[in-house]
Amino acid sequence: MAGIRAQQKQKTRQAIIHAALNQLSAEQSFANLSLREVAREAGIAPTSFYRHFKDMEELGLTLVDECGLTLRQLMRSARRRFDEGISVIEVSVEVFMEFVEQNPNIFRLLLRERSGTSRAFREAIAREEEHLTAELEEYLIQSTGLPGNVARIQAEALVTLTFNNGAEYLDASADRRQTLIENTIMQLRFVAHGANAYVLAQQSNGR
Amino acid sequence: MAGIRAQQKQKTRQAIIHAALNQLSAEQSFANLSLREVAREAGIAPTSFYRHFKDMEELGLTLVDECGLTLRQLMRSARRRFDEGISVIEVSVEVFMEFVEQNPNIFRLLLRERSGTSRAFREAIAREEEHLTAELEEYLIQSTGLPGNVARIQAEALVTLTFNNGAEYLDASADRRQTLIENTIMQLRFVAHGANAYVLAQQSNGR
DNA sequence: TCATTCAGCGAACAAGTGTTAGCTTATTCG
């Protein structure tokens, strides 16, 4: 009843996942990762890989799902943390960059395969981005009372800007990183302010 | 003096460039393009490739340079066209999306290799983005009188948003594309408005 | 206990890759 077999299986499955993540870097993308190299680093024979994943693509999608989940949880907790009086924008950006800093390879995976050659990948990552955007949109509606369509467009802009600044953050030096955070915050504030002003103008324009 | 030799050389060089661009698609990125396939499509022997480029990377950088140049010229002409009374933002977005629509493979190249595995690529594309941003920044300073640092940050946000919406535009259906243009314009307006408001607030806060 | 399951392995395959060496042959130039 210990499940010693299933237990071992999970272990090497994790070994494969770890090996894959470990080989990701600035110079190596998931797309040009080879099944054989992953297997080698995981300490198994190439053929054993198939006992766990049908494909490299299936492995990749697994990674995307896991990462997307943790990222979403993180952002949600960031918005909760905000009650302590700091600006939501500030907290969110800092948390996001912290994620990037602590999971550079995972973030690189998302960043690259977002526009990669595998449709399945692109769709999976678009889905994750959509989750983030939708949650942010809802938050905006509830906390500022913006109309839905404006909230949506604003949320998309916020996610886009944060994500892209995260990409630059990846390769930045320590002090460049600090100003990058500040600039990102400023950009998000621009968007937020502009969206509010837009709604006010609409209302005073008789409609 | 006709230079019949050099002339022929330019011709096959162009054939190589064309072959490479032709093989780019949603499913095939430059990174996993093979020298042999490019040579085959260009109608030359694999080894002849080396008479023109040291590397696939060198070929890629050539493409990036050419594309960046045309894109920049396009955006500049868009800002010139603006004198006719339409909003700059509107014209710029429309011109950019037109570029994306007419050069999907080129844009894909920029999009992907921007976060690709080749440092030379990343730097080359960052350089192109920097050109675009710098020109826009200068334009903002001259036309709105914003202080330099704010103009810079605003320009970065505008370029980022436009570029990313272009990525989505690539795979969008015809009518989705229209709303995408509208949304992009709205996002850019948010940023512009927010930046202006920020400066005004700074000034009225006694400084 | 004994048959079954199944994670993992080694060998082998057909393909495709980048790159070198050396030849051909039309252009170039003194």
Next chain:
DNA sequence: CGAATAAGCTAACACTTGTTCGCTGAATGA
């Protein structure tokens, strides 16, 4: 004209890749 140049070619190399097949041996469960 005649030597030099250089674009393009064929053949061959040493690899790496994904994937199939059939085997082993330990965990499983009736």
